[in-house]
Amino acid sequence: MEKKFQNHIISNFSFLKDKKLLLATSGGIDSMVMTYLFHKLNLNFALAHCNFQLRGTESNDDETFVKQFAKENKIECFTIQFNTENYSKEYKLSTQIAARKLRYDWFHELIEKEKFDYVATAHHLDDQVETFLINFSRGTGLDGFTGIPSVNGNIIRPLLIFSREEIEEYAKENQIQWREDSSNASDKYVRNKIRHQVVPVFKELNPSFLSSFQNTLENLKQEQSLINDAVQNAYQNVVIEENNQLKITISTLLSYTNYKAYLYQWLHKYGFSAWDDLFDLVHSQSGKQIFSDEYVLLKDRAFLILSKIEKKENEEYIINSITEKPNFPLNFELCNLSDISNSLKNIIFVDESKIQFPIKIRKWKEGDYFYPSGMQGKKKVSKFFKDEKFTLFQKQDTWILESKNEIVWIIGYRADDRFKIDNTTQHTIKITFTNEKNI
Incomplete structure (x- = not known):
């Protein structure tokens, strides 16, 4: 020995x-x-x-x-x-x-x-x-x-x-x-x-049982290696890694005869146990979810989206002045007209006179509406989400900047037209969202 x-x-x-x-x-x-x-x-x-x-x-x-x-x-x-x-x-x-x-x-x-x-x-x-x-x-x-x-x-x-x-x-x-x-x-x-x-x-x-078992185990490991190669190849064709999520393209997944086996190989390490329900999710209506202890799998139109369940955070932040540093990835600064550039998804410019402090950062809620920049009239936030094809996770992660009970910005997505700068603007506030994971 x-x-x-x-x-x-x-x-x-x-x-x-x-x-x-x-x-x-x-x-x-x-x-x-x-x-x-x-x-x-x-x-x-x-x-x-x-x-x-x-x-x-x-x-x-x-x-x-x-x-x-x-x-x-x-x-x-x-x-x-x-x-x-x-x-x-x-x-x-x-x-x-x-x-x-x-x-x-x-x-x-x-x-x-x-x-x-x-x-x-x-x-x-x-x-x-x-x-x-x-x-x-x-x-x-x-x-x-x-x-x-x-x-x-x-x-x-x-x-x-x-x-x-x-x-x-x-x-x-x-x-x-x-x-x-x-x-x-x-x-x-x-x-x-x-x-x-x-x-x-x-x-x-079988007196040689242990020896036979050892050979069988080695054969199984070789077969597992072949399966791992196939699983990895299918993963590259089917799965998109994006914003700390896995997006499984359902139409491509279903082109594999044994799609359930691939789903199991990709998802078993995330703690799921209700496999029949998970497999049925492929053909379920959009919005249905399956949970493990730490993860959620969502059917969202053409995708299954795997996301980690985030611990609940503050649902509201109050900012009392432009100089206050919020416990949120949002920066405020006064700027000159010469510094103004085209607004981006993570940067907007607003007329200081149209903003009234304290302002609030909160999660969106049903019934919210705003006046999207570049458009005439108001629009429900829920309709904006639908038109932009937001997933359930994106909706849950979206924050609203509010002044005087009016939406200033769907943070990271669209500003409200009522607060934009114009020919009468004397002072401008530049607002920057520094966490772009939702963009």
């Missing part, structure tokens, strides 16, 4: 040379064997141990064991204790999910604070099988069948090519000490039930 590990590191993890590494060490057989192998290769590493306080004195003894091992072998060691049960209740998570989140959040904190390059975990081939079957039992796409990645950002898993049996044999041959986790014997958790009751059946049916 030692030679196989060395060749594996040289072939697949050569980037670890001269890097500062952190080994996730529970004290169990897998992480202790990983630590022993890293030590054999003279790699630069420290240990990180999490005490989740789920098994009473046994958890504390695990922590003591890892600390003592690190001390005896002159290895730097980081430890932390979590009140996992309270955390899981507070955030309504299962104990296992809570422990995983606490663990990885801490690892990333250590990476940042202590300048580690990578964190290594001791997942092995049997873990791959169990994860595959868990995902299969719950329903998953191809991503769920390609197993635990050996490299995921700065998390590495160098033992994935080894079976639990190989690890146990190596530990015994080299008299490596480890701690037994009593919870591994319980079938309380789904993973343990699969480990004790399901996997042995496969191994009985």
